[in-house]
Amino acid sequence: MVSRGSTQQSSAPYNRRIVLDVIRRQGEASRKELIDRVGLSPQTIANITQDLEDLDLIISKRQKGEKSRGQPPMSFALNPDGGDAIGISLELNHIASARVNLVGEMRDRREISADLRDPTTALVAMIKQVETLRLGALHPDRIWGVGVAMPGPFDAPDLAFKGPTVFEKWRGLEIFTALEDAIGLPVYYNVDSVAGAVGESLFGAASDTNRFFYLYMGAGLGGTLMIDRAAYTGANGNATEIGHIPVERNGRQCSCGNRGCVETYLSLHALSESIAGPGALLSSDEIEKRLNENDSTIHDWCRSVAPYLQQVICTVENMLDPQMIVLGGAVPGALWQAILTYAQPLLHSVRSGGTIQNARRVVISSQAGDSALLGAAVLPIYEKLTPRIDVLTQGRAEEMDSAQKKIERRFRI
Numbered sequence: 001m002v003s004r005g006s007t008q009q010s011s012a013p014y015n016r017r018i019v020l021d022v023i024r025r026q027g028e029a030s031r032k033e034l035i036d037r038v039g040l041s042p043q044t045i046a047n048i049t050q051d052l053e054d055l056d057l058i059i060s061k062r063q064k065g066e067k068s069r070g071q072p073p074m075s076f077a078l079n080p081d082g083g084d085a086i087g088i089s090l091e092l093n094h095i096a097s098a099r100v101n102l103v104g105e106m107r108d109r110r111e112i113s114a115d116l117r118d119p120t121t122a123l124v125a126m127i128k129q130v131e132t133l134r135l136g137a138l139h140p141d142r143i144w145g146v147g148v149a150m151p152g153p154f155d156a157p158d159l160a161f162k163g164p165t166v167f168e169k170w171r172g173l174e175i176f177t178a179l180e181d182a183i184g185l186p187v188y189y190n191v192d193s194v195a196g197a198v199g200e201s202l203f204g205a206a207s208d209t210n211r212f213f214y215l216y217m218g219a220g221l222g223g224t225l226m227i228d229r230a231a232y233t234g235a236n237g238n239a240t241e242i243g244h245i246p247v248e249r250n251g252r253q254c255s256c257g258n259r260g261c262v263e264t265y266l267s268l269h270a271l272s273e274s275i276a277g278p279g280a281l282l283s284s285d286e287i288e289k290r291l292n293e294n295d296s297t298i299h300d301w302c303r304s305v306a307p308y309l310q311q312v313i314c315t316v317e318n319m320l321d322p323q324m325i326v327l328g329g330a331v332p333g334a335l336w337q338a339i340l341t342y343a344q345p346l347l348h349s350v351r352s353g354g355t356i357q358n359a360r361r362v363v364i365s366s367q368a369g370d371s372a373l374l375g376a377a378v379l380p381i382y383e384k385l386t387p388r389i390d391v392l393t394q395g396r397a398e399e400m401d402s403a404q405k406k407i408e409r410r411f412r413i
């Protein structure tokens with residue numbers, strides 16, 4: 001489904017986003033296709049595409065086609081050199097950052113280990129990484145903003161900022177105001193599972209899917225339901241916090257106060273404790289190495305948690321009926337692949353059997369390991385490329401308005 005343009009004079013930025021969104025979704029679009037799909041007059045479309053070309057956000061080229069009289073028509077595509085955004089993905093023991101262009105390609109990627117439980121250490125590390133990435137850009141003055149992905153939820157008194165899988169001292173998140181002041185760029189943040197889902201929706205496994213569920217394994221386990229490229233947030237921005245769904249009566253104690261939550265079994269934290277003892281958090285490299293070496297301890301763990309993945313998939317499918325479930329997060333795709341293999345056959349659900357194609361019922365993110373990083377960088381890009389700006393606000397409407405205005409001033413959008 002494509003949003004329709006508006007003929008209101010005040011809706012120029014909205015119309016530009018819609019045109020950008022159609023071009024992104026199609027890869028290339030002719031002027032006639034834009035007119036047909038957006039529903040605006042040929043003159044308005046011509047003005048908008050000219051504006052977007054002037055801003056270097058799109059490029060035009062002659063379409064190749066059958067030989068006929070006159071010039072072949074023009075088509076438009078996103079400009080890979082039209083500016084970059086910086087993404088930061090925070091896990092408890094490391095910070096990854098990347099500069100990503102308009103079409104979702106990573107131009108530069110950095111990673112350091114640091115104990116991010118201390119917000120001051122984290123702030124200094126983030127400022128350094130942003131400055132390094134910005135200086136390496138072809139056009140350092142054309143960085144749209146910084147997106148940060150981190151474990152959530154942010155606004156649930158019984159769950160937020162509690163336990164071993166989250167940043168306990170970050171309560172309030174004033175750190176992002178300090179980051180914005182220090183680097184002079186708009187900063188967007190979101191829960192890692194939402195950022196990852198947005199990344200998948202724009203450039204990943206779900207780019208041609210309107211309703212999918214994204215399961216994010218980081219230190220904990222998170223999930224996001226995407227509907228028409230927007231994350232379903234629930235009443236308070238905390239929807240689909242799947243890690244705290246109880247699956248074992250009288251099971252393991254969870255930081256939320258309940259017992260038997262699924263993330264106490266199926267998460268990087270659970271894997272690390274099971275293999276390396278209390279307080280450990282394995283790196284992606286270590287996990288991949290163990291899987292490649294056919295290490296029996298990690299395979300035993302994958303086999304033991306496969307029934308929990310079956311339960312999660314069955315629950316999500318029966319509750320939400322998504323077109324597909326994407327498995328991603330901060331862990332390597334090979335870890336998901338091992339668990340998913342042991343989880344076969346999947347349980348029966350509304351999504352199984354019959355004429356529904358099962359081939360794409362569950363897929364592993366092609367970005368696995370970097371889902372949140374790409375997703376974070378996408379947050380500022382998403383602001384520019386999609387007409388649905390409500391998705392990212394999550395209770396930060398005024399701050400987001402001001403961040404959006406900064407971008408608009410910067411690029412005259």
Ligand SMILES: [Zn+2]
Nearest residue numbers: 244254256261
């Ligand atoms: Zn819990």
